[in-house]
Amino acid sequence: MKLSKASAATALVLSLTVAACGSDGGDSSSPDGGDKKLTVGIKFDQPGIGLKTEGDKYTGFDVDVATYVARQLGYKPGDIEWKQAKNVDREALLQRGDVDFIAASYSITPEREKKIDFAGPYLLAHQDILIRADDNSITKPADLNNKKLCSAKNSTSAQNVKATLAPQAQLKEYAGPAECLTSLENKEVDALTSDDAVLAGFAAQPEYRGKLKLGGFKLSNENYGIGVPKGSELKARIDAALKKMVADGSWEEAVKKNFGPTNYKNEPAPTIGVIVS
Structure with a gap:
């Protein structure tokens, strides 16, 4: 039987409608209501924290924390798009909507909280220094005066x-x-100078073993948080995920996996929502 042009058009519309209704039986929601993809900002150059390696593989404590949080939000590891978040770009990335959240050795500070919100903290680090192993001239913070000091x-x-x-x-x-x-x-x-967790990761790299050492100074408390856009409902959901990560032992496993080989003496898991001053 030959269909008229009008009948053929109607049949096509009906077939497309049926196909669309049955094409996806899973949850396709994302933080902004779009397709099932999560964009997460991390460091690409910090061993033990966030490192991009050959083959576009990502390792580090922040990567493991972000992956766990993503699972609790309903995302598989393959749903995550990793984006580099340098110190100078982090607030802008969130404000522009380029990322859904950032886990990038991101210390919670009052100044940053004016621009974005933080979930956490999920790690308490301390500022320290990294020096050459044969340098005995810096034994206390005051010795840094008149020295050449590098920082991000x-x-x-x-x-x-x-x-x-x-x-x-x-x-x-x-x-x-x-x-x-x-x-x-x-x-x-x-x-x-940087956070002790970051410096420990560098010092543990094969090319630097025996050449560099940590000063062992606890110069400040650095409460690592997960940055989200100001007013985002993700803050409460990520806090809940972090609490679960601590409670089920996954946080401790991630610490041992990423920091164990460096002999880095980490602080116990922080209480989510409590900033250590």
């Missing part, structure tokens, strides 16, 4: 040093702490 731009570490710890330190800033390592190894700077 827009980091709380750089601000703390210049404000109170060693005002006379000659500060050199790069986009991230990884760029400071070459300068430290080549004796262009005397020390690198």
